[in-house]
Amino acid sequence: MINKYILALATSLLTISSIAQTAGDIVVKTDAPIADIQPTMWGVFFEDINFGADGGIYAEMVKNRSFEFAKPLAGWQITGKKMYMGDLLINNRKQINAANPRFLRVNVNNAQKGEAGITNEGFRGMGIKNGMEYEFSMMYSQLPKGMIIHLELRDESNKVVGTGSMKPSITGTGWHKESVKFTATATAPKAKLTLWFEGNGQIDLDMISLFPKDTWKGRPQGMRADMIQMLADMKPGFIRFPGGCIVEGIDLENRYQWKKTIGPIEDRQLIMNRWNTEFPHQNAPDYFQTFGLGFFEYFQLSEDIGAEPLPILNCGMACQFNTAEVVPLDQLDPYIQDAIDLIEFANGDVNTAWGKKRAEMGHPKPFNLKFMGVGNENWGPQYIERAKIFQAALKAKHPEIKLIFSSGTDPDSEGFRYLDKSLRTMKADVIDEHYYRSPEWFLTNASRYDNYDRNGSKVFAGEYAAHIPGNATGSNKNVWGAALAEAAFMTGLERNAAVVNMASYAPLFANTDAWQWAPDLIWVDNLKVYGTPNYFVQKLFSTNKGTQVLSCLTDNKVIAGVDSIYASSVRDD
Numbered sequence: 001m002i003n004k005y006i007l008a009l010a011t012s013l014l015t016i017s018s019i020a021q022t023a024g025d026i027v028v029k030t031d032a033p034i035a036d037i038q039p040t041m042w043g044v045f046f047e048d049i050n051f052g053a054d055g056g057i058y059a060e061m062v063k064n065r066s067f068e069f070a071k072p073l074a075g076w077q078i079t080g081k082k083m084y085m086g087d088l089l090i091n092n093r094k095q096i097n098a099a100n101p102r103f104l105r106v107n108v109n110n111a112q113k114g115e116a117g118i119t120n121e122g123f124r125g126m127g128i129k130n131g132m133e134y135e136f137s138m139m140y141s142q143l144p145k146g147m148i149i150h151l152e153l154r155d156e157s158n159k160v161v162g163t164g165s166m167k168p169s170i171t172g173t174g175w176h177k178e179s180v181k182f183t184a185t186a187t188a189p190k191a192k193l194t195l196w197f198e199g200n201g202q203i204d205l206d207m208i209s210l211f212p213k214d215t216w217k218g219r220p221q222g223m224r225a226d227m228i229q230m231l232a233d234m235k236p237g238f239i240r241f242p243g244g245c246i247v248e249g250i251d252l253e254n255r256y257q258w259k260k261t262i263g264p265i266e267d268r269q270l271i272m273n274r275w276n277t278e279f280p281h282q283n284a285p286d287y288f289q290t291f292g293l294g295f296f297e298y299f300q301l302s303e304d305i306g307a308e309p310l311p312i313l314n315c316g317m318a319c320q321f322n323t324a325e326v327v328p329l330d331q332l333d334p335y336i337q338d339a340i341d342l343i344e345f346a347n348g349d350v351n352t353a354w355g356k357k358r359a360e361m362g363h364p365k366p367f368n369l370k371f372m373g374v375g376n377e378n379w380g381p382q383y384i385e386r387a388k389i390f391q392a393a394l395k396a397k398h399p400e401i402k403l404i405f406s407s408g409t410d411p412d413s414e415g416f417r418y419l420d421k422s423l424r425t426m427k428a429d430v431i432d433e434h435y436y437r438s439p440e441w442f443l444t445n446a447s448r449y450d451n452y453d454r455n456g457s458k459v460f461a462g463e464y465a466a467h468i469p470g471n472a473t474g475s476n477k478n479v480w481g482a483a484l485a486e487a488a489f490m491t492g493l494e495r496n497a498a499v500v501n502m503a504s505y506a507p508l509f510a511n512t513d514a515w516q517w518a519p520d521l522i523w524v525d526n527l528k529v530y531g532t533p534n535y536f537v538q539k540l541f542s543t544n545k546g547t548q549v550l551s552c553l554t555d556n557k558v559i560a561g562v563d564s565i566y567a568s569s570v571r572d573d
Helices: 016-022 225-234 295-304 333-347 353-360 381-397 414-425 439-447 480-495 533-542
Strands: 004-011 027-036 076-079 088-092 102-111 117-120 126-128 133-142 148-154 160-166 176-183 188-212 238-241 308-313 371-374 402-406 430-437 458-466 500-505 509-511 522-524 529-531 548-554 560-562 565-572
Touching: 004 027, 004 480, 027 565, 133 160, 160 176, 160 188, 225 295, 225 522, 225 529, 225 533, 238 295, 238 500, 295 308, 295 333, 308 333, 333 353, 333 371, 333 381, 371 381, 381 402, 381 414, 414 430, 430 439, 439 458, 439 480, 439 560, 458 480, 480 500, 480 533, 480 548, 480 560, 480 565, 529 533
Parallel strands: 238 308, 308 371, 371 402, 402 430, 430 458, 458 500, 509 522
Antiparallel strands: 004 565, 027 548, 076 117, 088 102, 102 188, 117 188, 126 188, 133 176, 133 188, 148 160, 148 188, 522 529, 548 565, 560 565
16 A cells, blocks of 8 residues: 655745744654545535526526526617517516516518627627537527528627528427527637528527537537636545525525426526625626526536535525525425425435436436535524424435535634534534635644544635635735735645534635626636636645545644644545
């Protein structure tokens, strides 16, 4: 057997020479492990903030593809000299299809190419790559047939960078899907897509879509490969999903409901993203959730990159920073049933109701779900009341699932201490702690878990990031000092792996043109993806995880700020 020994060092901003002059010997006892490190120790947390899903990891390029935004033609504009407002109608078939009620009706009369069209602006433009194949698709209904639809991609200078065409061939009152592939002739970071209508007649359009060929694993209408590769390169132990405050919603109507995110894409009901207009410095009224990245795709992604899925479900409480709406205790059954059904969707046999739905989506094999979070950043007695009900119901039905409970938003408050004590009395499997604090806080708290109970509830550092004051709303998005402070803190998490079983930075992704919160781990634009210093700190730890913690001391002291040095050591058997 070959053992690999790894020493993690983080220093505050001092020169190397000054450290060398003051530091004593660092003693690592390689033959005396003090704790096992869980495979889930270092993971990632995905929430649809900063256009992380639509306009981000979900590779769809057409914004408002089914006309379900609050303004039905948001993202679209009339193009050409013979297209007028009366030629376009938004129809509503809510009685027939409540999940996707609207569609666009187009009427043209002897139109030639270039005379009557509509243009989609994409998510702050469309990132088009020279030589890349793209697939355009749409759902349509027409009577009679005969219209030709010409496709044009144009860059910011109005130069054509890609063309295609289709002649919808099926007539009748039903809906049909048709697609066409074409290749881009130039690279454009902010292209737009125009549909030109040629001929006579009327056609109804819905689910107008454009995807690149190079999606993750080549899956049709899939995920953006470069963004997922950044995650895969980290070798994360888990993926926490879908939030975050997304789980809670501004109110309960706006909460994340996993059952509405599976099945055919066209049947997934769009909702407003709760980060839509949350922050005055970065309002995004065009921010919605299409759920192209839904729970099936999430489980599939976790499996793809070898990470454990860690879903977080609503516990009957909306965001307490917004409406703080709650479900009465005697009306929690539907929320509990959602949790039970999700376990069946992930793990159930194909003969079960939800296991069958998973199989119908193309994955008869179970996803082997082991963890579930009950609520996000919820707090107070009202949370504990609901947490107890969820714990009793879920443990009775699925004792094998480890449940993770919230300790609120402030790790230094009386509210935190109340929650921590209550949850430990409940014998909670795992307690989720969140910290968005200054770099100094992270340096000071590198020894936070040194005196935690080794035999009680375990800790999940579910959301953390070192924030320079004012950084969340400013332009200074990520800085080296914050990344170093996080590295110092992570040596403390690793050193205390007997207590801390999981940790993840937050937020994960941010679009450079459409972000709401900073700093973030990974920044993207329409063509590229960028790892921050914080990303490479996370990657350093997660790809050198080890299996056991080793004693690592100087002068018989834990190295957590001794001469500005922070250290931990692990063994990888």
